[in-house]
Amino acid sequence: MIPRFWRKIKYRYDIVGSICESCGSKFYPPRNFCPVCRRKSRIKEQRFNGRGKILSYTVVHDTPDEFKLNKPYVVALIELDDGPIITSQVVCGPNEVEVGMRVVKAFRKYFEDGDDGVIYYGTKFIPEDKSMESVSSNSSN
Amino acid sequence: MERVAIIGVGQSEFGELWEKGFREIVLKAGIEALEDAGLEGKEIEAMYVGNMSGGRYLAQEHIAALIADYSGLSQMGIPSTRVEGADASGGLALRQAFLSVASGLHDIVIAAGAEKVSDVGSEMTTDIIASSADREWEGFVGATIPALYALMARMHFTKYGTTPEDLALVSVKNHRNGALNPKAQFRREITIEDVLRSPFVAEPLRLLDCAPLSDGAAAVILANEKVAKEYTDAPVYIKACTQASDYLALQNREDITTMRAVKIAAEMAYKQSNLTPDSIDVVELHDSFTIAELIAYEDLGFVEKGRGAELIREGITSLDGSLPTNPSGGLKACGHAIGATGIRQAVEITYQLRGKAGKRQVDAETGLSLNIGGTGATAVVTIYEIG
Amino acid sequence: MKVGIVSYGTYIPRFRLSVEEIARVWGENPENIKSGLGVLRKSVSxxxxxxxxxxxEAAREAVERSGIDPERIGAIFVGSESHPYAVKPTATIVGDAIGCGNNFHAADFEFACKAGTAGIQACMGMVKAGMIEFGLAIGADTSQSAPGDPLEYSASAGGAAFLVGKKGVIAEIEETLSFTSDTPDFWRREGQPYPSHGGRFTGIPAYFRHVVTAAEQIMEKTGYKPSDFDYAVFHQPNGKFPVRAARMLGFSNDQIAQGLVVREIGNTYSGSSVLGFSAVLDIAKPGNKILLVSFGSGAGSDAFIFNVTDSIESFPRHPSVWEKIRSGIAVDYSTYLKLRKKIKLKG
Structure with a gap:
């Protein structure tokens, strides 16, 4: 059993993409070759700061096997403040998410390769102004 | 370049074909096409097969040789080639067949598309179809194919005011057409309320916004003009068969409400055929999700960007409208047998242009088909004209 | 310059399960539990x-607050009794996630609830020896407890991370020592999902013997008495033990109140005493003296005396531990069972 997704761990754990120094295009996931400059591309690795806003989102109800416990979960296209667009899960309730919402990166577990396989971690996003309800309002303390 | 004509078409039923294996489904479509063309079989010079994932659905690769074998074409030793472009595999096979005849290399060839999906469970099916998007950067985060189309739909809602009711109208129309097609998977009409009451798959898309994944096969026989005239009085000419690509993942595209590959392929096809969107009489397009049909209206040039919903609201794309679209029932009602779909669309357009489409017949001399792979990273546009 | 804490960061999962909710399921009287255990609710991952x-997440907060280039971190130690893998380090995951390159020393520690402070001592040693410039010590857990076990009222999730070095120290380590013995008060055998414990045996011969002795010894060694300290933090398996240990040693409730986080979030195991210590750092002023005594079953205590420096005034300390503690979302017991994967699913 060879973990299928190990090579890009570093790029997944944090939002590490790349930038073409010839034209300024920013890429996530990282590209080794700029589709604009082609052979003139000068690619450098770049870490993006992990804040952005939701361009579009969906609440997934019909889930793949590895996400069945997470049902329903939110997947969004997020435009990073300092970079490109990223596809990610958003950690929030299905009714909390909306287009234009500000979000910030969080390190989370995505899925496990079965009970005895590897655990895949990666970047998710959480609402930037996570207004959490008070504990005391929900307990009879 | 040789003019290329369709001289024979065949199609299996689409659906959950529990009693039939992959080989039988393919054979049914192939034999029907040969009979339709009046060929024995030995006239065929080459075969092109569209199949997305025999390797995972059937644990069977080498699909082209398998099909050549079971259709009796191995006896002649003809070349048989499988092509893959996710659910545009059939469109790619059609295009390869078209190119081989247009180039003058072959006189008569067969293009087939086939998929057998029901031999694996639904979780596996979901996983296999997910591989038509970017597994490492979309599938990894749980962005299923319905989820990705849902992202497009939400964006279309936000930017252009399209609504869930607009999407539902697409499904209602295609079911209405499918009810008239004896080979369709779903031969029953549904209402807007049925769609809007069906469970969410990936919001805002509901179950009845999504085409099923089906078993099925289809085949077309192509010949150059000279040969075509020996076999048929009603050749359906392929005026153009174009293909384009886009970024695999949505996140890398400039605008996810536009399928750039569709736009590029369509522009090329209109140019090559000296036709405009106005001159198209009937359309078969890739409504794997209802939103895809509305976006396709725009990217095929039938209406400007953002106004796709107007065509469905005003009934323009209904059977009795000025641009009947998916008379077969489309992927939604006729069924979506993945690698077979691109060929099945050519079969339907041929029926329509020949005037042999039965109860769903429309008045048409020119037709267009659009076959899409995954979320739009591959698109094949074909324009047809009755000769 | 003395070695000390250069930066710290914390993380507490947002879900909370109340004592009432657990007691409701098991037919216990919640008031008895609350008064007997001194715990009101616990955090749930x-x-x-x-x-x-x-x-x-804790490490990122620590690195961000310090402004230090992660590549200058030469060692990462993650102390936990709930490492995600039995074999395969957590520390390498942290290293790649914070981007500290490939030239760093990494190891996972396990010593029940004191593996986090063990990491601080290891970092301190490596910094003092000149082997590394900065070390990262983390204590974190998503602790296990069997359904229906009294442990279930307190076993919770959270963690804290500390950058240890000589430059930009906000709290220097004046002294540290450990008191350790083979005391089988609490254990989990390889392959077992839940720990076993000796009930009341975890008290006098285990927790109190080690915590109180380590505290007495470090004060004796340095010549300090309880009134010399502005704050004291003792490991918090429940709300009662640390209060009683403080009383036995002669510390007042005022000295331990700020660091007593267990009532609101439960026992975060390797995160427990270090989260309490972080809560103290959140409000500490230059010149403050802090006593920290951890405890890990099996058993041992690490005691530390920290002197808060002037650098703390310009150090970013928001959001604070108590802010994180107070922002939570209540969950019911059945949700908790699902979140903690205590329901057996079909493979």
Whole structure:
């Protein structure tokens, strides 16, 4: 059993993409070759700061096997403040998410390769102004 | 370049074909096409097969040789080639067949598309179809194919005011057409309320916004003009068969409400055929999700960007409208047998242009088909004209 | 310059399970539990949170607050009794997630609830020896407890991370020592999902013997008495033990109140005493003296005396531990069972 997704761990754990120094295009996931400059591309690795806003989102109800416990979960296209667009899960309730919402990166577990396989971690996003309800309002303390 | 004509078409039923294996489904479509063309079989010079994932659905690769074998074409030793472009595999096979005849290399060839999906469970099916998007950067985060189309739909809602009711109208129309097609998977009409009451798959898309994944096969026989005239009085000419690509993942595209590959392929096809969107009489397009049909209206040039919903609201794309679209029932009602779909669309357009489409017949001399792979990273546009 | 804490960061999962809710399921009187255990609710990790994600988030906060280039971190130690893997380090996950390159020393520690402070001592040693410039010590857990076990009222999730070095120290380590013995008060055998414990045996011969002795010894060694300290933090398996240990040693309730986080979030195991210590750092002023005594079953205590420096005034300390503690979302017991994967699913 060879973990299928190990090579890009570093790029997944944090939002590490790349930038073409010839034209300024920013890429996530990282590209080794700029589709604009082609052979003139000068690619450098770049870490993006992990804040952005939701361009579009969906609440997934019909889930793949590895996400069945997470049902329903939110997947969004997020435009990073300092970079490109990223596809990610958003950690929030299905009714909390909306287009234009500000979000910030969080390190989370995505899925496990079965009970005895590897655990895949990666970047998710959480609402930037996570207004959490008070504990005391929900307990009879 | 040789003019290329369709001289024979065949199609299996689409659906959950529990009693039939992959080989039988393919054979049914192939034999029907040969009979339709009046060929024995030995006239065929080459075969092109569209199949997305025999390797995972059937644990069977080498699909082209398998099909050549079971259709009796191995006896002649003809070349048989499988092509893959996710659910545009059939469109790619059609295009390869078209190119081989247009180039003058072959006189008569067969293009087939086939998929057998029901031999694996639904979780596996979901996983296999997910591989038509970017597994490492979309599938990894749980962005299923319905989820990705849902992202497009939400964006279309936000930017252009399209609504869930607009999407539902697409499904209602295609079911209405499918009810008239004896080979369709779903031969029953549904209402807007049925769609809007069906469970969410990936919001805002509901179950009845999504085409099923089906078993099925289809085949077309192509010949150059000279040969075509020996076999048929009603050749359906392929005026153009174009293909384009886009970024695999949505996140890398400039605008996810536009399928750039569709736009590029369509522009090329209109140019090559000296036709405009106005001159198209009937359309078969890739409504794997209802939103895809509305976006396709725009990217095929039938209406400007953002106004796709107007065509469905005003009934323009209904059977009795000025641009009947998916008379077969489309992927939604006729069924979506993945690698077979691109060929099945050519079969339907041929029926329509020949005037042999039965109860769903429309008045048409020119037709267009659009076959899409995954979320739009591959698109094949074909324009047809009755000769 | 003395070695000390250069930066710290914390993470507490947002879900909370109340004592009432657990007691309701098991037919216990919640008032008895609350008064007997001194715990009101506990933090619960989400499905996509574990010791690795808690460690990374705490570490990121620590690195961000310090402004230090992560590549200058030469060692990462993650102390936990709930590492996601039995074999495969958590520390390497943290290293790649914070981007500290490939030239760093990494190891996972396990010593029940004191593996986090063990990491601080290890970092301190390496910094003092000149082997590394900065070390990262993390104590984090998503601790296990069997359904219906009294442990279930307190076993919770959270963690804290500390950058240890000589430059930009906000709290220097004046002294540290450990008191350790083979005391089988609490254990979990390899392959077992839940720990076993000796009930009341975990008290006098285990917790109190080690915590009180370590505290007495470090004060004796340095010549300090309880009134010399502005704050004291003792490991918090429940709300009672640390209060009683403080009383036995002669510390007042005022000295321990700020660091007593267990009532609101439960026992975060390797995160417990270090989260309490972080809560103290949140409000500490230059010149403050802090006593920290951890405890890990099996058993041992690490005692530390910290002197808060002037650098703390310009150090970013928001959001604070108590802010994180107070922002939570209540969950019911059945949700808790799902979140903690205590329901057996078909393979």
């Amino acid at each position: 989400d499905l996509d949170e574990d010791t690795a994600t808690i460690s990374v």
